[in-house]
Amino acid sequence: MKKIPIVDQVRKDSNLLSLPQVLSEVLEEVAKENFSADSLANIILKDPSLTSRLLRMSNSSFYQRFAEIKTVHQAISVLGVTTVKCLALSASIFHPERISKESGVDASEFFIYVLSVAAGCKKIARETSYTSTEEAFIAGLLHDIGLLFFLHKYPAQYRKVVATEPDKGSLIEREKKVFGADHSEVGYHMAEEWRIPKEIVEAIRDHHEGPVEDSETPLPNIVRLAVALTRDRFSGSEPDLEDRLARISALSEALSLTKEQVDEISSSLLSETFDIAQYLGLDIGNIEEMLTKANQEIWKTYLIIENLFKERQELSQNLLQQERAKGAIESKNIAMATLSHYLNNAVMAIYGRSQILRMMLRKGQQDKIIDQLEDSLQKIDLSVKKIVAVLEEMKEVSPIDEQRFDSMSKAMNIDDRIEKRLEKLSDDVKFDEAVNSAH
Secondary structure (H helix, E strand, O other): OOHHHHHHHHHHOOOOOOOOHHHHHHHHHHOOOOOOHHHHHHHHOOOHHHHHHHHHHHOOOOOOOOOOOOOHHHHHHHHOHHHHHHHHHHHHHOOHHHOOHHHOOOHHHHHHHHHHHHHHHHHHHHHOOOOOHHHHHHHHHHOOHHHHHHHHHOHHHHHHHHHOOHHHOOHHHHHHHHHOOOHHHHHHHHHHHOOOOHHHHHHHHOOOOOOOOOOOOOHHHHHHHHHHHOOOOOOOOOOOHHHHHHHHHHHHHHOOOOHHHHHHHHHHHHHHHHHHHHHHOOOOOOHHHHHHHHHHHHHHHHHHHHHHHHHHHHHHHHHHHHOHHHHHHHHHHHHHHHHHHHHHHHHHHHHHHHHHHHHHHHOOOHHHHHHHHHHHHHHHHHHHHHHHHHHHHHHHHHHHHHOOOOOOOHHHOHHHHHHHHHHHOOOHHHHHHHHHHHO
């Protein structure tokens, strides 16, 4: 499949994602020079489902309105034509049942990812005092419409993309091999055809690019950081962890965000995603499924920590053989950076778990909480013990550059030392003493 036919289809197809007749009329009406808010409202009112969704979204906690919006006319007046058009667009195209199993992509996983990026854009926009939080949210919501186009129009072909081993290239590279164009480019042309504002169109086009320092608006970097913070579990494409961390660091710096701000944004994504799914009316799974996935992420993080410790140990040993003093200092820097990052990951994982439990409590699902309480406490206890062990190891690693190393440094055996510390912490009294010492 060549590139030109795909792009030409996007530019010529007036029904890119099998849009409902009412939404097609909305897009056509907004494109007119003499259109009015009244005419737009009258078109939306012809579709009761679209009307109810739009009013529910307009009155959601995200927009934080002081007065209830009761009519479509009020929604257009308060939110603005562009926001209403984009929300109507989102409500019409975000339907998990439209993603064929033939594509090899899990619909719930895909929409969890999209909503998580939208939640990240919303939080980042607020932290950076961006003038239009709603615009950032919509950019996140629509950033993968090109991928949705592939899943909807070419599910069998997209299975080839998903089935290709990640070591054969990134998701973008694999899409280009199958289609001749990637989802970012396709989404860009779709957004242009829908006459989405220029800033959002460019953010859709560039959401997998690196940070831009001289951009007229921070919106592209906001979307890019939200994408970098969100784990893609639907495509089988997992970027190199260190590359991802470097990307997050560069984008955070470009947006003048501190590490603490980024950690807070990341830790809130799970609960924010669930809230957005509720007012968009999207089924992304139940609480138990989300808890299970969160728990899997915790264990996956621990496995990555262990592997990285081993890799760092081997690297440090080689450096030490070449230049002992320099190798020891380098090892300390690497170890501290690794320990610090994964300590934050563990804390955020625990925080996300607690947020979901709180949501269950607010919904009055006490029985479910009780059923999961013992298992949750055990997992949290183990996570805390790992954190305490890492904190204790940090104390040992810190003064490494003040010592002489004529043989293997004790800082090189981090993984073995962590295991020994965990064995000691199995005693509750010793664990309490370690926690107090960590303070």
